[in-house]
Amino acid sequence: MTEGSVREFKMPDVGEGLTEAEILKWYVQPGDTVTDGQVVCEVETAKAAVELPIPYDGVVRELHFPEGTTVDVGTSIIAVAVGGAAAEAPAQEAAPAPAEAEEKKPEGRQPVLVGYGVSTSATRRRPRKVTQTPDPQAAPAAAAIQAEMNGHGPAPGERPLAKPPVRKLAKDLGVDLATVVPSGPDGVITREDVHAAVASDRAPEQPAAPAAVTPAPAPAAPASYDTARETRVPVKGVRKATAAAMVGSAFTAPHVTEFVTVDVTRTMKLVEELKQDKEFAGLRVNPLLLIAKALLVAIRRNPDVNASWDEAAQEIVVKHYVNLGIAAATPRGLIVPNIKDAHAQTLPQLAGSLGELVSTAREGKTSPAAMQGGTVTITNVGVFGVDTGTPILNPGESAILAVGAIKLQPWVHKGKVKPRQVTTLALSFDHRLVDGELGSKVLADVAAVLEQPKRLMTWA
Numbered sequence: 001m002t003e004g005s006v007r008e009f010k011m012p013d014v015g016e017g018l019t020e021a022e023i024l025k026w027y028v029q030p031g032d033t034v035t036d037g038q039v040v041c042e043v044e045t046a047k048a049a050v051e052l053p054i055p056y057d058g059v060v061r062e063l064h065f066p067e068g069t070t071v072d073v074g075t076s077i078i079a080v081a082v083g084g085a086a087a088e089a090p091a092q093e094a095a096p097a098p099a100e101a102e103e104k105k106p107e108g109r110q111p112v113l114v115g116y117g118v119s120t121s122a123t124r125r126r127p128r129k130v131t132q133t134p135d136p137q138a139a140p141a142a143a144a145i146q147a148e149m150n151g152h153g154p155a156p157g158e159r160p161l162a163k164p165p166v167r168k169l170a171k172d173l174g175v176d177l178a179t180v181v182p183s184g185p186d187g188v189i190t191r192e193d194v195h196a197a198v199a200s201d202r203a204p205e206q207p208a209a210p211a212a213v214t215p216a217p218a219p220a221a222p223a224s225y226d227t228a229r230e231t232r233v234p235v236k237g238v239r240k241a242t243a244a245a246m247v248g249s250a251f252t253a254p255h256v257t258e259f260v261t262v263d264v265t266r267t268m269k270l271v272e273e274l275k276q277d278k279e280f281a282g283l284r285v286n287p288l289l290l291i292a293k294a295l296l297v298a299i300r301r302n303p304d305v306n307a308s309w310d311e312a313a314q315e316i317v318v319k320h321y322v323n324l325g326i327a328a329a330t331p332r333g334l335i336v337p338n339i340k341d342a343h344a345q346t347l348p349q350l351a352g353s354l355g356e357l358v359s360t361a362r363e364g365k366t367s368p369a370a371m372q373g374g375t376v377t378i379t380n381v382g383v384f385g386v387d388t389g390t391p392i393l394n395p396g397e398s399a400i401l402a403v404g405a406i407k408l409q410p411w412v413h414k415g416k417v418k419p420r421q422v423t424t425l426a427l428s429f430d431h432r433l434v435d436g437e438l439g440s441k442v443l444a445d446v447a448a449v450l451e452q453p454k455r456l457m458t459w460a
Contacts (some may be wrong), residue, residue: 298443
């Protein structure tokens with residue numbers, strides 16, 4: 001968007017359908033010169049942390065939001081002076097308002113890494129600032145001005161400004177937003193305004209409120225909250241998305257989990273042999289690689305397990321490709337990036353893809369695109385010393401395989417009790433798509449390959 005010679009850079013949709021992102025860090029400050037493609041900030045969406053590049057040259061005039069603010073997709077986050085106005089920008093920004101000076105803390109630039117560019121498509125959302133906790137001193141005056149201008153509501157025919165969660169809250173509570181006095185920036189109605197309207201409706205016997213309506217303050221922490229004994233962590237970003245997805249999956253898809261204990265001694269020997277193979281030089285070779293290949297073989301032999309349930313169309317969608325998800329624990333929470341078209345990769349290619357997936361996840365640089373479109377998943381709980389588990393399906397997938405710890409255990413081998421490398425596998429599947437027979441066949445095939453890895457050559 002261009003206003004004169006100032007361009008407004010809006011928060012892009014960096015993950016196909018995401019509606020908001022939190023600004024984690026600004027890499028520029030007002031007065032800094034920026035070039036096309038330069039990273040200006042890092043944001044966290046519900047899927048991953050992403051660095052955003054600016055799409056033009058110029059001088060930063062204003063950062064519209066401080067770090068830690070959650071901003072709607074389509075909302076302008078930074079103003080950049082381009083062309084002739086670029087030379088004027090430093091002088092104009094030499095004396096920022098006191099409040100801005102306190103909010104903006106320069107951060108050192110860091111090396112660039114972005115998996116996602118800026119979306120150039122126009123958004124249909126109306127640009128507006130994010131609702132923040134009202135300033136207790138400024139809110140009464142703002143409310144009074146707004147009330148005087150429009151009589152405690154928007155002008156006739158004008159739609160009240162409010163974010164979708166606030167609209168839903170108002171609908172649930174039976175509040176007409178046209179009757180609510182807004183206290184947020186630019187006349188935006190906040191949650192506190194809605195609650196205040198409800199309280200006013202339910203207490204008609206109380207004296208009329210003064211013209212300057214003070215919005216209800218944010219709920220205080222419970223009196224029993226002892227900061228020395230408890231810590232409260234806001235649920236947002238990746239953890240919030242994961243929680244919502246798991247609840248939705250658990251109460252939508254009927255889960256069934258089956259278990260099998262497997263002698264993987266031969267698989268462990270093959271892992272050691274592959275580490276010495278020149279074809280795998282420089283690649284990550286571990287049991288997970290062969291387990292992933294075993295699952296891909298089992299899916300090839302039982303393709304109906306690789307499907308999804310289309311509720312709207314009342315159809316089962318059988319996938320002719322496998323995007324293999326690998327659950328990864330990161331500082332921001334559990335994420336499940338996937339290897340695209342894993343079914344078509346050779347064992348060395350699969351090893352390279354697994355290594356890249358793991359290293360990218362550990363660095364916190366997994367792109368949103370890498371976590372979309374998965375068809376089946378592997379979660380390796382064995383790395384934590386756990387024997388097995390009952391994993392919850394990722395939404396839209398039909399199966400997930402949990403791999404337990406590989407331990408030396410007494411095992412009957414060729415009629416004698418011997419120490420063998422043993423693990424337990426657990427396969428959870430959506431019983432709408434996968435019946436007991438199909439699920440059992442898949443799990444049995446995975447176990448058979450791990451017991452006798454030479455089957456990889458005959459079954460693959």
